[in-house]
Amino acid sequence: MGLLVNGQWQDQWYDTDATGGRFERSEAVFRHWITADGNGDGEFKAEAGRYHLYASYACPWVHRVLIYRALKGLESMIEVSFVHWLMGENGWSFQSDEDNIVGDKLFDSRFMYEIYQKADPQFTGRVTVPVLWDKQQKTIVSNESAEIIRMLNSAFDDLGATAGDYYPEAQRQAIDSINDRVYNTLNNGVYKCGFATTQKAYDEAVVPLFDTLEWLESQLDNQRFLCGDQPLEADWRLLPTLLRFDLVYHGHFKCNLKRLVDYPNLWAYTRDLYQWPGISTTCNFEHAKLHYLKSHETVNPHRIVPIGPAIDFDEPHGREQLTNGA
């Protein structure tokens, strides 16, 4: 685990000394936008086969992008390369695995940092996934999942993407406000708990995290999804965190006041979204579990992977009757 400094790899864990033991996520650096006509920000025009996704099945931020790629039927337009689940001293790697999932289909690179070096030989910063690569301009379009999913939501529609707008104009304000709370306290909140190196930093993160879970539980009492009858962006951004909650965050990141299965609405809602057409194939729970437990040496020094928990996301969810506010 490390970062690039002036284009050179340095093995280094997160530094929480300067922030009172708090984990602070760095801002993504590549922030271009693909648009239908390429005029939005210059030259990044939506074209089938032009863009390539670098992904990890373990990562919840990547998972959003895989979900959108599936929802929008973009599998044949945007090919994907997966990294190995282990993030070791060289960061994400393409070391082959038994299941033949892993490998850089474009350049046959050994490490993910080589992709960043191609985009900027002097790059300084963390080497994160997801990365959306432009084969034409040979650079990274974006390494910010929140923005990549917005691009996939609409930019490829004229090229035959599956219909569906998950960020509709009329609901943007509601979606943004849910996203804001969920990102700060839950999506990123689990990391603030897990990577905290002082009791104070952990306490500051864990209380709002469970407040948000309680709030979501009550929101889902009489509506099927967060903004109504249909799953929208706020739901798809929340799902990857919920899918990993009991598996990883409850134990490994010490988010253990309650489990997801202790919230009846949230647990059924998670299964509802998991069972949505196309979604289950975006999940690889083995990669998720192994990644966290084996990569975070400071959190789990002996890298022992616990046996459980047994979770059945295929169990019927029974939330169909909430559609239309019934």
Ligand SMILES: N[C@@H](CCC(=O)N[C@@H](CS)C(=O)NCC(=O)O)C(=O)O
């Ligand atoms: N803002 C980014 C965050 C992505 C991110 O932090 N990904 C993690 C994997 S879950 C990563 O690659 N971490 C490597 C590192 O921090 O060095 C996004 O949402 O796309």
